[in-house]
Amino acid sequence: MTRTQIRLIVAAVIACFVVAPVVLNPFSITLMNYIGIYSLAAIGLALLTGVGGIVSFGQAAFVGIAAYSTAWVSALNGYSPWLGLALAILLTCSVAAILGLVTLRLQGHFLSLSTVAWGLAIAFLFGNIEGLGEHNGISGIPPISIGPFALVESWQIYFLIWAIVGVVLLVCYNLLDSRIGRAMRALRGGNTLVESLGINAFQIKLVTFVIAAFLGALSGWLYAHLGRFVSPGPFDASMGIEYLMMAMVGGAGSVLGGVVGAAIVTLLKNSVQDYLPLIAKGASGQLEIVVFSALFILFLQRARQGIVPLVAGFLPDLKLSRPQPAAPLPHREQPAPGTLLLKVSGAQRRFGGLVAVNNVSFEVRSGEILGLIGPNGAGKTTMFNLLTGALRTNSGEIAFAGRSIARDQQFRIARSGISRTFQHVKLRPRMTLLDNVLLGTYSRTKTGLLAGALRLNQAEEASARYEALRQLERVGLGEKPFELAGNLPLGNQRVLEIARALAADPTLLVLDEPAAGLRRQEKLKLAELLRSLRADHLTILLVEHDMEFVMSLVDRIVVLDFGSKLCEGGPAAIRGDVRVQEAYLGGVA
Amino acid sequence: MTADIAAILAIDGIATGAIYALVAIGTVLIFTVTRVIFIPFGDIAAFTALTLAALDAKQLPGTVGLVVVLACMACVMEVTSLVRAGDLRSVPKAVFGYLVLPLIVVGIVWLTMRFSPPMPVRIVLALLLIMPVAPLLDRIVFRPIADASVLLLLTVSVALHFALVGLGLLFFGPEGVRTEPLTSLGIEIAGVQVPGQTVLILLAALIFSGLLLLFFDFTLLGKALRATAFNRTGARLMGIRPARAGTIAYLLGSLMAGVSGILIAPVNTIFYDSGFLIGLKAFVGAIIGGIVSYPGAALGAFGVGILESFASFQSSTLKDVIVFSLLIPVLLWRSLASQHSEEEVEE
Numbered sequence: 001m002t003r004t005q006i007r008l009i010v011a012a013v014i015a016c017f018v019v020a021p022v023v024l025n026p027f028s029i030t031l032m033n034y035i036g037i038y039s040l041a042a043i044g045l046a047l048l049t050g051v052g053g054i055v056s057f058g059q060a061a062f063v064g065i066a067a068y069s070t071a072w073v074s075a076l077n078g079y080s081p082w083l084g085l086a087l088a089i090l091l092t093c094s095v096a097a098i099l100g101l102v103t104l105r106l107q108g109h110f111l112s113l114s115t116v117a118w119g120l121a122i123a124f125l126f127g128n129i130e131g132l133g134e135h136n137g138i139s140g141i142p143p144i145s146i147g148p149f150a151l152v153e154s155w156q157i158y159f160l161i162w163a164i165v166g167v168v169l170l171v172c173y174n175l176l177d178s179r180i181g182r183a184m185r186a187l188r189g190g191n192t193l194v195e196s197l198g199i200n201a202f203q204i205k206l207v208t209f210v211i212a213a214f215l216g217a218l219s220g221w222l223y224a225h226l227g228r229f230v231s232p233g234p235f236d237a238s239m240g241i242e243y244l245m246m247a248m249v250g251g252a253g254s255v256l257g258g259v260v261g262a263a264i265v266t267l268l269k270n271s272v273q274d275y276l277p278l279i280a281k282g283a284s285g286q287l288e289i290v291v292f293s294a295l296f297i298l299f300l301q302r303a304r305q306g307i308v309p310l311v312a313g314f315l316p317d318l319k320l321s322r323p324q325p326a327a328p329l330p331h332r333e334q335p336a337p338g339t340l341l342l343k344v345s346g347a348q349r350r351f352g353g354l355v356a357v358n359n360v361s362f363e364v365r366s367g368e369i370l371g372l373i374g375p376n377g378a379g380k381t382t383m384f385n386l387l388t389g390a391l392r393t394n395s396g397e398i399a400f401a402g403r404s405i406a407r408d409q410q411f412r413i414a415r416s417g418i419s420r421t422f423q424h425v426k427l428r429p430r431m432t433l434l435d436n437v438l439l440g441t442y443s444r445t446k447t448g449l450l451a452g453a454l455r456l457n458q459a460e461e462a463s464a465r466y467e468a469l470r471q472l473e474r475v476g477l478g479e480k481p482f483e484l485a486g487n488l489p490l491g492n493q494r495v496l497e498i499a500r501a502l503a504a505d506p507t508l509l510v511l512d513e514p515a516a517g518l519r520r521q522e523k524l525k526l527a528e529l530l531r532s533l534r535a536d537h538l539t540i541l542l543v544e545h546d547m548e549f550v551m552s553l554v555d556r557i558v559v560l561d562f563g564s565k566l567c568e569g570g571p572a573a574i575r576g577d578v579r580v581q582e583a584y585l586g587g588v589a
Numbered sequence: 590m591t592a593d594i595a596a597i598l599a600i601d602g603i604a605t606g607a608i609y610a611l612v613a614i615g616t617v618l619i620f621t622v623t624r625v626i627f628i629p630f631g632d633i634a635a636f637t638a639l640t641l642a643a644l645d646a647k648q649l650p651g652t653v654g655l656v657v658v659l660a661c662m663a664c665v666m667e668v669t670s671l672v673r674a675g676d677l678r679s680v681p682k683a684v685f686g687y688l689v690l691p692l693i694v695v696g697i698v699w700l701t702m703r704f705s706p707p708m709p710v711r712i713v714l715a716l717l718l719i720m721p722v723a724p725l726l727d728r729i730v731f732r733p734i735a736d737a738s739v740l741l742l743l744t745v746s747v748a749l750h751f752a753l754v755g756l757g758l759l760f761f762g763p764e765g766v767r768t769e770p771l772t773s774l775g776i777e778i779a780g781v782q783v784p785g786q787t788v789l790i791l792l793a794a795l796i797f798s799g800l801l802l803l804f805f806d807f808t809l810l811g812k813a814l815r816a817t818a819f820n821r822t823g824a825r826l827m828g829i830r831p832a833r834a835g836t837i838a839y840l841l842g843s844l845m846a847g848v849s850g851i852l853i854a855p856v857n858t859i860f861y862d863s864g865f866l867i868g869l870k871a872f873v874g875a876i877i878g879g880i881v882s883y884p885g886a887a888l889g890a891f892g893v894g895i896l897e898s899f900a901s902f903q904s905s906t907l908k909d910v911i912v913f914s915l916l917i918p919v920l921l922w923r924s925l926a927s928q929h930s931e932e933e934v935e936e
Contacts, residue, residue, distance in 0.1 A: 057747060099917075102921060103920065105921070106920055106921065108740055109626065109740050110920050110923065112744075113743070113876065114916065114917055116747070116869070117873075117914070117917055117920075118913070118914070120909070120913045121909070121913040121914045125910055128906040238751055241747055241751060244744065248744075287755060287759065288755070289751050289752070289754065289755040290752050290755035290759070293748045293751040293755070294752055297745055297752070300744060300745050300748070301733050301734050
């Protein structure tokens, strides 16, 4: 599919939505209105859960805060609904920011459990605050007015709702295709990956969380003024899981999935309400939730991917054009060959009683390839983690380019010019090669959230895309920049990681067992690539097991054994060293 | 607040805490063995209370219908998967385990009911009837996705809770129940009147957690369960089937939840949907113990009970808000205290 074809489809869909109120009966229009309102909350959740990997059961609480805010402003105090909107957004986003600051450092299921907790706590509040009508709710909410026109009829507010949904979809697509959006899409790869790219993972999580709450706020505001009545019921825990269901059924990874999911769940719910009384008289209200939960469980068991990605799989691929030459991104000045770049002095790391790295000191000089080797359990990986900030030293000093980094967070170390790769490849398999490498340019670009969402910084984006393509070509993967990273063989995945690291324009490249699991041919090609990087004055530190690979490649070697440095020197000297032979082979016959 | 009131609140809190502790221990048991955060345990407790109330009123409890429906579903699923795997020889055993055994339990209850059995027998019947529910749900809902991430299992578990609440209304109806007290005696400790029911609750909590401890330490089955909790793959290599260990964990957990339901029924009015709050509060206790430690979970549950008791004295409407808000600092403290490896990645 080309971009023109997509624009035509979008135009046709918009035309359908414009004509719909003329064709549809009032009941269907009301149904459409609710679908639109739920879509907004579900899109927020699709961003948070599907894209960011944070499963939240609390979205309904955000919708509720907004609905109650605007009800309080407009029904109880008689101000304009637009003032209600302002308060709804302000309050919802503030609550989200505070909750996010407190809870987003939690990991995995602990984070999700916390959303259950505050979701419930907020839902209980609605029913128990005297000023908010307790369990009776607030009625008499005025309709939204645009100028002198009050949106009383359901077809009138229909246009407002779906215009907002349309704008939100567009902005979300832009956002996900921008610098911050790519960082959001990387979140599911885990903190270590995200931070290694110079991205402050916590900040990105917080931003995603607040955006989700913001969309919930829009939904809640419209909800209050559509139904003209709010009560605690529609914002309780079961609605929280219904939103989650909408986002996941639609296809949690895609924002359009939010709309599709909201439509399916709402229509299904409607028909369940129509037909259940025929089967079981009297108990239909509760059977509804049984049927729903059962369907959701079945869905989670059988088709976790969701509908939109499933359908998209059958559509022809979007034809994307290769990035064109553009102004280069800012470039770091490489230090003169031979200057001291990294200095580790007396580094020590203990795990309980075990000293994994004990008083290790070595230096890396600009323009060299240094190999860090040692038998299993020698402390190589721990040393590597200390260098990149994944672990803290217990004592000792690590200085990079004359500045101490021993206490820095991972993303700060990455930004100061140390790029790394991973022993177990950490790529985003569902993102293209180009997007994966674009992640590397994060620390060299500046586009903020709004600029990205509104496509205001296309010049920088073009430069970043061209830079990413250049790095792909540099490592020999420039042929198919729009291939999905998950489709590459392991050897090329490692090379892709190197391209991503290079896109950050590092002074020091640290590679964690780059040859592990590679075939001989792939190893030779990798060595060739690393040599060409050295020729470009890049400094490389590699931790490696494979002796042949190391010996033929590196300038100097540091040998670790049982956490301590055994010796260091050129490959020939190390090969002849009796202590090294003893450590590796258990004594010389 | 005077010292007297504080003492009464504390005693009340300890009693509530003991009930939460039983459910919390069950939750920890299930989580460590199967990695499922089994939110519906509170529902199991509430269903037990409703079952007992129905037996007291000489009615056929709704649990009978629930067990029969679940047993049929589980049996069909198990047989289908066995047939697909070509393992026809195991079919009779599966039919016996998943269909006949639960039906025998139902039959026993049905027959015994005709003789208007005394209270202790009714309690045993209620427990017998509730015990198959969680293992059957495990077979139907969790077994097909046993290897999924903790997060997905949690999502399914939350959905399952809502399904159970709906089924609860269907099988038990909307009326609340309060069973007759197990004892009317009371004792006086240091000038404060302690109801016999409270003493009973505490004793039961101690006895059942003690029994569980003995089971883990002194029986081969208990050790197999601990091994599965510690390392599933390792346990499998030693010939322990994780699925079977899961079933046993669910049975034991249901017993704990069932006992707590029976203990709470004379104190609080129980509705079909009362389980959610019991379960979640027990769960807050379990999280305080990091959902891996039994003593931690029990202590946490007592803490929640006492907090709830004092919070309801201050503001009865906001006590739940206070209890659930407490979870956030606790979670934060837990996550800072424990070293996490890299989180699971799911595509």
